[in-house]
Amino acid sequence: MTASQKALRAQDSADVVILGAGPAGLVLGNLLLSAGIDCVILERAAREHVQTRARAGYLAEHTVRILERHGLAEGLRRQGQEHRVCEFRTVHESFRLDYGLLGRGEQHTVYPQHELVTDLLARYLTGGGRILFEAEALAVLDADGPRPSVDVRDADGRPGRWRARYVAGCDGRHGAARRSLPEGTIRHHRDHGVTWLGLLAEAPPSLDAVGYAIHPRGFAGHMARSPEVTRYYLQVARGTAADDWSEDRIWEELALRLRAADHGPLTRGPISQRAVVDLESDVLEPLRHGSLFLVGDAASLISPSAAKGANLAVLEAEILAHALTAALRHSDPAPLDRYSERCLAYIWRAQEFSHWMIRLLHADPEGAGGDSMFADRLRHSRIETLRTSRTQQDWFAENYVGL
Ligand code: RFL
Numbered sequence: 001m002t003a004s005q006k007a008l009r010a011q012d013s014a015d016v017v018i019l020g021a022g023p024a025g026l027v028l029g030n031l032l033l034s035a036g037i038d039c040v041i042l043e044r045a046a047r048e049h050v051q052t053r054a055r056a057g058y059l060a061e062h063t064v065r066i067l068e069r070h071g072l073a074e075g076l077r078r079q080g081q082e083h084r085v086c087e088f089r090t091v092h093e094s095f096r097l098d099y100g101l102l103g104r105g106e107q108h109t110v111y112p113q114h115e116l117v118t119d120l121l122a123r124y125l126t127g128g129g130r131i132l133f134e135a136e137a138l139a140v141l142d143a144d145g146p147r148p149s150v151d152v153r154d155a156d157g158r159p160g161r162w163r164a165r166y167v168a169g170c171d172g173r174h175g176a177a178r179r180s181l182p183e184g185t186i187r188h189h190r191d192h193g194v195t196w197l198g199l200l201a202e203a204p205p206s207l208d209a210v211g212y213a214i215h216p217r218g219f220a221g222h223m224a225r226s227p228e229v230t231r232y233y234l235q236v237a238r239g240t241a242a243d244d245w246s247e248d249r250i251w252e253e254l255a256l257r258l259r260a261a262d263h264g265p266l267t268r269g270p271i272s273q274r275a276v277v278d279l280e281s282d283v284l285e286p287l288r289h290g291s292l293f294l295v296g297d298a299a300s301l302i303s304p305s306a307a308k309g310a311n312l313a314v315l316e317a318e319i320l321a322h323a324l325t326a327a328l329r330h331s332d333p334a335p336l337d338r339y340s341e342r343c344l345a346y347i348w349r350a351q352e353f354s355h356w357m358i359r360l361l362h363a364d365p366e367g368a369g370g371d372s373m374f375a376d377r378l379r380h381s382r383i384e385t386l387r388t389s390r391t392q393q394d395w396f397a398e399n400y401v402g403l
Pocket of ligand 1: 023
């Protein structure tokens with residue numbers, strides 16, 4: 001019998017059913033496992049897909065501390081790279097901020113998200129954790145009652161049902177947890193009117209810093225992922241398809257916006273992945289509906305401009321793990337009652353900073369209303385304040401790395 005066939009037995013159950021094996025689901029699974037809580041993870045994709053999906057890379061110190069606290073940081077300690085400088089380039093000037101010396105003196109650890117996911121998964125399986133791949137959650141049922149359940153479908157389309165005491169929706173923005181929320185759940189949503197072409201280049205980093213180019217032709221970004229791989233972003237017109245740009249055109253435009261002529265050439269290499277990202281944010285309120293809890297991207301989608309999504313996912317997973325342990329081990333429901341409020345405070349703070357970054361890096365989108373020159377002047381002033389004011393730099397550093 002295959003793992004997914006086992007999922008189809010009618011009476012499968014676990015105290016906590018976790019939907020999704022991203023950073024949120026796997027951190028939660030590991031923490032529950034070490035607390036001796038009976039849990040299972042249901043993951044729609046195949047294991048290979050989960051372990052190779054390149055996404056985030058910048059982990060805040062707070063995130064590293066959580067992972068360390070629970071013995072989950074071995075890989076990132078071994079292979080992660082410390083980053084603490086970002087460089088802003090405009091057509092007028094460029095300046096660097098060593099945020100490791102500003103604010104709280106914290107820095108990022110760069111460690112590709114799929115490597116972290118691979119580590120977390122290995123650890124979960126070694127500890128005896130249960131996980132079903134290619135098991136898609138369809139709906140969470142009876143979340144308001146004492147015995148919720150999750151309808152699933154395996155890769156061959158066969159249905160099954162998992163019974164639970166609690167369900168953790170760690171299945172991202174298009175998952176079943178969000179679809180199962182009652183009518184009237186509040187979803188605060190903002191489309192920032194900006195689109196990025198996200199690129200992974202098989203090329204060493206071109207700068208020893210995160211690079212942010214603020215250019216009349218649009219934003220361009222440079223972020224190291226490893227000594228061999230670099231992520232680049234190019235702001236493109238809404239509606240652009242991922243394959244619309246040739247590799248030559250991409251490198252020329254990156255070089256132009258990052259002002260390679262003044263600062264040195266970019267190290268080119270094959271573009272191995274490309275994706276179009278419309279910058280959008282949303283927050284669901286509340287993050288709890290009866291026995292169903294939203295975690296990570298399922299709780300709040302945050303534009304990647306400030307690299308907060310995976311960091312929030314890990315933080316929320318730890319908060320929920322403690323709360324579920326208190327409820328299931330010590331019959332103390334109070335931390336679960338506080339889960340939504342606690343997490344929303346972090347989420348809104350991260351959203352606010354991410355919004356500030358978007359307005360720093362991009363011109364006002366067309367149709368935003370008002371005088372676009374006015375918005376441009378404001379943006380110029382914002383950059384100047386960041387360049388010249390130590391107070392503003394401290395604020396930036398604290399929010400850039402912190403949560
Ligand atoms: P994930 O990682 O999306 O995992 C959700 C999992 O759920 C599965 N799933 C289902 N499983 C069962 N049934 C269903 N119905 C299901 N529907 C979905 C999926 O297959 C998947 O395995 O969510 P999670 O765990 O909440 O983690 C969130 C982070 O992945 C995300 O916030 C970050 O990647 C955002 N982000 C970044 N965050 C950072 O903190 N630092 C960064 O440097 C950073 N860079 C980025 C990013 C996101 C990016 N994209 C995707 C726009 C760069 C990019 C390009």
